[in-house]
Amino acid sequence: MLGLLIKDKIRWQDKWSAEIGQRFSIHDSTDNLFIFEDGCIREEIMAVIGKVPEGIYELFEVEAAPKDQCDYMADSGQCFDRTKR
Template identity: 50%
Template sequence: MKGLLIEDEIRWLDRWSANLGAHLKTRDSSNNLLIFDGKYGREEILALIAEAPQDVYRIIDLEEAPEEDCDFMADSGICYRKLN
């Protein structure tokens, strides 16, 4: 699955998150990470945030992981590990 990691929360605009949420199913989230259903690819995500500067976010591959291998703890309590 893909995650969008917001690296600069000051420059990130809420409307970009709203646009993503309106068009793609969000599987999970945390303060600065949106986790998308596995059916969405990088290109679909990028198309919806085309006006966002590339240095304010990073798209990463994720998988669910046990707590000992956790890179991100989502609001749901599920742990995710970065694959790239």
């Protein structure tokens, strides 16, 4: 799965979140992280956020993780970890 971390919430625009929500299946989220469903492709996500200035976000691989190895806890209570590749 891919995760999109919003690193700069001040410069991030709500319209970008709205477009992501309309165009992609979101598996889970927090206030600053979207976890995309399997099958969402990096290139398609980048086509939507390609004009967002670098440094505002980070796109990376994530996987479900046990609570004791949790990098991110989503709103559902599910834990996710950055994939170590």
